[in-house]
Amino acid sequence: MDLQSPTFLSRNLLALLAGDGKSLRKLRDRQGRKCDYAVVLQLTDATLQNGFGDTKSFVVTAASRLYTMDGKLLSLRTFSQSGAGFTEAQARDAAIARLGDSVGEFLDSSIER
Numbered sequence: 001m002d003l004q005s006p007t008f009l010s011r012n013l014l015a016l017l018a019g020d021g022k023s024l025r026k027l028r029d030r031q032g033r034k035c036d037y038a039v040v041l042q043l044t045d046a047t048l049q050n051g052f053g054d055t056k057s058f059v060v061t062a063a064s065r066l067y068t069m070d071g072k073l074l075s076l077r078t079f080s081q082s083g084a085g086f087t088e089a090q091a092r093d094a095a096i097a098r099l100g101d102s103v104g105e106f107l108d109s110s111i112e113r
Contacts, residue, residue: 003027003038016040017063021071028069037074037111040065041103044078046095048088057084058091060099066110075110079103 002008003024012023017040024038045061059082066075079102083094 003035013040013042016065016067017042019065019073019076021067021073023071024067024069025071033069036069037107038067038069039103039107040067046092048091051084051091054086055084056086056088056091057082058088058095060092060095062099062103064103064106066107075106077106079106 008023008027015023021038041062041064043060043062045059047059049057049059051057059080061078061080064075064077064079065073066077067073079099081095081098081102083091083096083098085091085094
């Protein structure tokens with residue numbers, strides 16, 4: 001079973017979001033150490049809003065958990081970003097790109113090198 005497999009996620013996502021990393025330890029013990037950290041990210045809200053004039057705005061919110069592969073919870077964080085565009089797709093893509101940037105910056109500052 002792989003960390004990103006639907007089977008692993010369906011069995012363990014709620015526990016991981018609640019701060020329980022035991023499943024990561026079990027996975028590591030079975031497969032060996034393939035990585036040092038795991039990030040669990042769940043989209044919690046996405047809202048399309050009318051902007052000014054012909055523009056659309058999109059707000060996306062996600063809950064995240066950062067674990068070591070030993071199952072130790074390092075951080076709980078919620079991210080929220082917005083994006084704008086002339087279409088729903090442009091606004092959604094902008095918001096998701098900004099959310100990805102925020103998560104990346106957070107991980108870069110949180111993980112020891």
